[in-house]
Amino acid sequence: MTIKELAYIAQHHLQAHTGTQFKRAHIYELLAAAFGFKSYAALSAEAVFTKQSLSSRRAADYGEHVGNRCLEIGYQFDAATRAASVLPAFMTERKFGLVRIPDLIAYLRGESRHGSWPNEDEQGDQNEVKWWSSSDELASPLMLDGLSAAASRGHAAAHYALALIHAPMIDDFDDPGVGADYWYMQAKNGRALIGVEQEWADAHATRLVQNQKYSLHLREAAKLGHKEALLELADRFDDPTFFEQVSDSVNASPSWVAGIAERIGRPEDAKKWLTEAATQGDTDAIRRLIEDYDREDRQQCWTWVYLAELNGVDLNKDEYVAIHEDGSRYDDDVGGPMFVDGRDGVKLEPMSEAQHSYARRAAREIFEGVRRLKK
Numbered sequence: 001m002t003i004k005e006l007a008y009i010a011q012h013h014l015q016a017h018t019g020t021q022f023k024r025a026h027i028y029e030l031l032a033a034a035f036g037f038k039s040y041a042a043l044s045a046e047a048v049f050t051k052q053s054l055s056s057r058r059a060a061d062y063g064e065h066v067g068n069r070c071l072e073i074g075y076q077f078d079a080a081t082r083a084a085s086v087l088p089a090f091m092t093e094r095k096f097g098l099v100r101i102p103d104l105i106a107y108l109r110g111e112s113r114h115g116s117w118p119n120e121d122e123q124g125d126q127n128e129v130k131w132w133s134s135s136d137e138l139a140s141p142l143m144l145d146g147l148s149a150a151a152s153r154g155h156a157a158a159h160y161a162l163a164l165i166h167a168p169m170i171d172d173f174d175d176p177g178v179g180a181d182y183w184y185m186q187a188k189n190g191r192a193l194i195g196v197e198q199e200w201a202d203a204h205a206t207r208l209v210q211n212q213k214y215s216l217h218l219r220e221a222a223k224l225g226h227k228e229a230l231l232e233l234a235d236r237f238d239d240p241t242f243f244e245q246v247s248d249s250v251n252a253s254p255s256w257v258a259g260i261a262e263r264i265g266r267p268e269d270a271k272k273w274l275t276e277a278a279t280q281g282d283t284d285a286i287r288r289l290i291e292d293y294d295r296e297d298r299q300q301c302w303t304w305v306y307l308a309e310l311n312g313v314d315l316n317k318d319e320y321v322a323i324h325e326d327g328s329r330y331d332d333d334v335g336g337p338m339f340v341d342g343r344d345g346v347k348l349e350p351m352s353e354a355q356h357s358y359a360r361r362a363a364r365e366i367f368e369g370v371r372r373l374k375k
Helices: 003-018 024-033 040-046 059-072 077-093 101-108 141-152 156-166 170-174 180-188 195-223 227-237 241-245 254-263 267-279 283-293 298-310 353-374
Strands: 047-051 096-100 319-323 339-343
Touching: 003 024, 003 077, 003 141, 024 040, 024 059, 024 077, 040 047, 040 141, 047 101, 047 141, 059 077, 096 101, 101 141, 101 156, 141 156, 156 195, 156 227, 195 227, 227 241, 227 254, 254 267, 254 283, 267 283, 267 298, 267 353, 283 298, 298 353
Parallel strands: none
Antiparallel strands: 047 096, 319 339
16 A cells, blocks of 8 residues: 555545545645644654554544644534544554654664654654564555655655665575575576476565665665664675764664774774773773774773773683583583683783873763763
8 A cells, every 4th residue: 555545545534424525635634633743744754654564653642633733724623523533543443553764763773662752742642652573564565655755755764764674684695595596597598497496586586676675775875874874884885984974973882883894994993983882881892992902002001991990890800711612601510521711801011100090080081971971
């Protein structure tokens, strides 16, 4: 189903149950009002309709909005009153929902299973969110149509959501599967396939289309300046644009960003993002800075050591554990060969007490600064 089809059936339902003729353009406004938005333009800027999929709001709670919007666009009081009850009930019965594009992106990235709505004072109280885990249910035709429409208007987040929906599995990104590409090429060259060969060829064709859609929407989102899309472009395609354009924070682990920078040969950016991770209390990032990036700056290294201490880790202490051959912690009840795994503590040249005091004070300032930001 498309948005136009939704508007069409909503229009006919309203007319049949209210005895009033409604213009199609007005139906879009009433659909938006049924979910608490002041206009269809406002809805389209941040959300898309769904059907039996992700729903962040139920229409039934916004009848008053529908009635008020009817009056604003010129309908009589009686028609507005009837529409206020008919349209939300219709949307609920048919299981039409709505999801904010940022919430959808968070869900697709595995960051959240619940939507959040800004401006609650304007749009009413939130309702319980229901999330479906099936990708088939998630990518409903109605939602895809809405995302595509938003993307065509230059909506960067809509492009990114479409990229995530079409994203290949990590294992499939470079390896299409044994034999699949061969049988796909055989079919393209006119060979008649049957059975499993045809299934492999079809699967490979589907995968190619998905990959093309993923790459297209990811690059469009990145071109429009979407930071997470730029970062994914760096991760998947070694494109350095993210590091050339994004100077502030991004919705991703700083240590992961640092790893991408290292992999594509940008050590200065790697140090920058490791530093960001370290200031947030990532003691592995602190160790990396000491061992690989700040090792010539003794004062800074000790500052990192004291910051790790404030985060509950003594980097000067050796860390060794007994393990089994498979890497699991050694269990006496299991027995067998014992191996040792771990690492030495950080070894730094000594400093004067005044320098140590300065390093402790600097670490404390970083630590307290981060705590204030988290409040």
